[in-house]
Amino acid sequence: MKSRVRCSVPLLAAGTAVGALLLSVASLGAQAAPASAAAGVLRASLRWTSCQDSAISQAPALFWSRVKGATDTHHDIPMSFWTNRTYRDDIARIVCYESSFEYHAQNAGQYGWFQMNKPLIESEGVTFSQYWGGTRAERPGWYEATAGERYILRRYGNPAAAWQHESAYGWY
Numbered sequence: 001m002k003s004r005v006r007c008s009v010p011l012l013a014a015g016t017a018v019g020a021l022l023l024s025v026a027s028l029g030a031q032a033a034p035a036s037a038a039a040g041v042l043r044a045s046l047r048w049t050s051c052q053d054s055a056i057s058q059a060p061a062l063f064w065s066r067v068k069g070a071t072d073t074h075h076d077i078p079m080s081f082w083t084n085r086t087y088r089d090d091i092a093r094i095v096c097y098e099s100s101f102e103y104h105a106q107n108a109g110q111y112g113w114f115q116m117n118k119p120l121i122e123s124e125g126v127t128f129s130q131y132w133g134g135t136r137a138e139r140p141g142w143y144e145a146t147a148g149e150r151y152i153l154r155r156y157g158n159p160a161a162a163w164q165h166e167s168a169y170g171w172y
Contacts (some may be wrong), residue, residue: 048097048167055096056089063113066141067091070149077149079157090163091152094172103141104132114143114148123129124150 036058036087050058081087094120098115099105102138112131116124121131124147131147134140157172 051093051096052167055092058096058101059092060101062103062141063095065091066145067149069138069142070145074146074150077146077153078158081149081153087159090159091149093163094152094159094166095148097166098172103144112144112148114144114151116144116147116151120151121147124154141150155160 038051067088068082071077071079081091095101095113098110099113101113103113105112105115107115111117111128113123116131118128121128126147128144130138132140133143152159152162154172156165164170
């Protein structure tokens with residue numbers, strides 16, 4: 001789904017891979033890749049660790065409110081996405097990594113908590129205008145949760161499978 005580049009090193013090997021990258025960049029001297037490339041890999045590795053370990057505690061109340069509201073309202077989204085703690089935690093991990101819980105996050109044509117592009121948003125039965133700004137009936141974030149949960153259901157079946165893919169490949 002994503003067009004941006006992320007660290008796709010498995011979590012257990014991330015520290016070793018980052019250290020090896022930093023050593024090889026340093027050993028190349030003047031011909032080394034820009035320091036920002038190594039810093040980007042290091043940031044991605046730290047982001048994985050942070051989202052894996054503490055996404056649930058980082059998630060703002062607004063996020064939980066919108067996810068619960070979307071799940072409760074739409075009968076096509078299984079209630080287990082909210083009632084199953086593992087599923088809730090995995091949704092939080094995905095959103096933590098994708099957008100740092102910023103509902104107006106933007107990155108290379110990807111938008112919102114779930115970092116979805118416009119065609120994908122609309123394929124989940126939500127207009128971009130709803131997704132980005134909400135409506136009179138529903139505030140921003142509610143439609144993002146709706147589209148994100150529908151996408152997870154359609155593509156992966158459940159949030160645990162989506163997080164497993166995210167953690168293995170760096171995108172979901």
